[in-house]
Amino acid sequence: xxxxxxxxxxxxxxxxxxxxxxxTLRQGGLVNDLIAAIQAMNPVVGELxxxxxxxxxxxxxxxxxxxxxxxxxxxxxxxxxxxGSRGQGG
Amino acid sequence: xxxxxxxxxxxxxxxxxxFSVDEEINRVRSRSTRIGGxxxxxxxxxxxxxxxxxxxxxxxxxxxxxxxxxxxxRERALREFDVIEVLILxxxxxxxxxxxxxxxxxxxxxxxxxxxxxxxxxDELKQITPIWxxxxxxxxxxxxxxxx
Numbered sequence: 089x090x091x092x093x094x095x096x097x098x099x100x101x102x103x104x105x106x107x108x109x110x111x112t113l114r115q116g117g118l119v120n121d122l123i124a125a126i127q128a129m130n131p132v133v134g135e136l137x138x139x140x141x142x143x144x145x146x147x148x149x150x151x152x153x154x155x156x157x158x159x160x161x162x163x164x165x166x167x168x169x170x171x172g173s174r175g176q177g178g
Numbered sequence: 179x180x181x182x183x184x185x186x187x188x189x190x191x192x193x194x195x196x197f198s199v200d201e202e203i204n205r206v207r208s209r210s211t212r213i214g215g216x217x218x219x220x221x222x223x224x225x226x227x228x229x230x231x232x233x234x235x236x237x238x239x240x241x242x243x244x245x246x247x248x249x250x251x252r253e254r255a256l257r258e259f260d261v262i263e264v265l266i267l268x269x270x271x272x273x274x275x276x277x278x279x280x281x282x283x284x285x286x287x288x289x290x291x292x293x294x295x296x297x298x299x300x301d302e303l304k305q306i307t308p309i310w311x312x313x314x315x316x317x318x319x320x321x322x323x324x325x326x
């Protein structure tokens with residue numbers, strides 16, 4: 089199956105595919121399979137995913153690695169949010 | 179939409195245009211005559227970050243998920259603090275130095291809970307809301323938290 093992954097912030101530049109990325113996974117593939125596929129494309133972003141510096145969301149909820157994906161899911165990669173740690177920023 | 183949904187859509191917004199702090203405070207004030215204290219947090223665009231001059235800031239957000247996250251923050255604040263109303267507003271797009279970025283307004287019977295809930299809301303917003311900040315500096319553009 090093919091899934092479309094929305095990209096935000098620095099990831100658009102890092103992955104170089106604009107605001108979306110298309111990934112082919114086996115039917116019933118998991119978030120972990122998506123992470124492995126992205127790691128093969130871009131080890132730096134893959135590492136950020138493995139360290140959970142970049143999160144995966146599925147249908148607007150942050151998803152763990154064992155969540156099963158379907159072609160109709162809305163999937164996104166979320167780089168670190170602008171607020172950062174408490175006490176930083178505005 | 180039901181009345182509750184409409185009210186929530188007014189009290190939780192992600193929008194490009196700037197906002198009037200007075201108007202937003204009045205939105206909360208008008209919700210109940212039991213309100214005796216209103217705490218606000220207004221975040222504005224500053225011209226300095228990490229030792230660099232900043233010329234402008236652009237915010238990008240995840241449409242749908244950002245609003246959902248802010249609605250959940252408002253609902254949790256209403257549940258977990260003794261407050262009457264909470265408004266959360268965040269801008270996106272390019273924002274000039276000195277302009278408004280984010281506003282939290284909390285109405286309560288008494289000030290301690292209003293202050294507590296207001297501080298909690300802005301901390302939580304910054305931790306879990308999918309909104310990203312890109313600063314334009316003399317050296318180029320930098321996504322904040324670019325080197326996590």
